Amino acid sequence: MPEMALIGGGVVGISCALALQAEGHQVTVIDPGPVGEGASWASCGCIAVGEIVPLSQPGMLLKVPGLLMNPKAPLTLRPGSALRLAPWFARFVANARPDKMRSIAADLARLTFSATEDFKAQLADIGQPGLLVERPVIKLFDGEEDRAVMSAAFDLARELGCSIEEISGGEAHEMDPALAPDFKFAALLRDWSFVTDPKRLVEVLHGAFLGRGGSVVSGSAVSFDREGRYVKTVTLNDGRVIAADEFVIAAGTRSRDLAAKLDITLRIEGVIGYSTALRNSGVDLSHTVFYATGGFGITPYDGVLAVAGTIEFAGAEAKPNWSRADILVEKAHRVLPGLRTGEAERRFGRRPLTPDTRPIIGRSGRLANVTFATGHGQLGLTLGATTARLVADEIAGRPPRTDIQAFRPDRFGWGPVGRFEQPHLTGPI
């Protein structure tokens, strides 16, 4: 069986590594580490089946000035990055047409509807079924205005097969008494579930991979050697060279820069989100709860309560603006009146988002032995196991169980990356 080099050991990469290993391949994962501290660490932990309506929605262009003006809003565009982000953002806004939104939602529905089954099979395979909690997610709305904003997205999601039940705020409080009793409206997202600890999830996937004879090399991929349509080797930041017959690129937001080294254009931006893990929170919450007005979620992980969310378009290199994490914690008191926030640990992550919100899965027509598994945006945790199944099908030459035409890397065209999107892979990342 061929030697495989897989670049990026986040939740998507390590899931692919395990699936390829199960097919009998000898796989080497390359990642600078530490394991599990990529975007997955900062997530809300949801297996978000039915999170299919893209962020680019009708009226997006009109919202841009507001995004620039209010750094505290749940969705914001950092002014200093606006110029560099312009090429990506223009494509993002171009997807905000009703017909495009609908077609993106239908494509994402096809993927997410098998996510729970794929994820459960993955957990069963590594003997960790307890990492998944199968409980619906509760969404809370302050009033009619918030609910109205959401209702078009709910209608589309329902039409495509999602199970969303509208309940009163009082009923939500009965389900989870830690919640404030005075929310006007709530919704139960019945298809969703959550993991008990996303960092541990990535760690146990790594443990299973190593236990089955896989190897992990600590380092950053910086360049490739090619012969015609075949990549022969990948060079790491410390000069080591790794040869392989097959390459998988699953480096989250950095996949764009690596693809550029292969003259392949991927449109990915790192959209920042924040998470604060609260110890001794004084609150006993049993569901993941999303507060629609605040634009964040609260998930009861093992031993901590994680307050996570916000969408910040700031560019791949931007440093975190921790005040955005603090705002979420402040607003979390509205949801959980008994919340104690004295013991807090803040994290941030960059969601690898494409302008059409679809992940990038499959081979490029340009190269015979390179497969991409990236660009999962808000859905990397949800789609890790599903992506792994599709990547294994692709590399085995089997027809995929889900059509991946809409997710292919070549959909962005083969031109060079834009002037403001030049790769910057020169050393450790």
Ligand SMILES: Cc1cc2nc3c(=O)[nH]c(=O)nc-3n(C[C@H](O)[C@H](O)[C@H](O)COP(=O)(O)OP(=O)(O)OC[C@H]3O[C@@H](n4cnc5c(N)ncnc54)[C@H](O)[C@@H]3O)c2cc1C
């Ligand atoms: C606040 C927040 C909330 C979220 N909530 C959810 C949620 O509820 N549900 C959900 O499904 N998703 C959620 N997400 C999104 C999810 O976390 C991401 O989609 C997912 O983690 C992406 O996984 P990944 O493996 O592609 O990337 P990452 O986890 O970022 O992993 C990429 C890996 O590649 C490595 N790497 C980078 N460059 C190189 C290189 N040159 N060479 C070698 N290795 C390299 C990195 O070290 C890293 O380990 C959330 C994200 C955030 C920030």
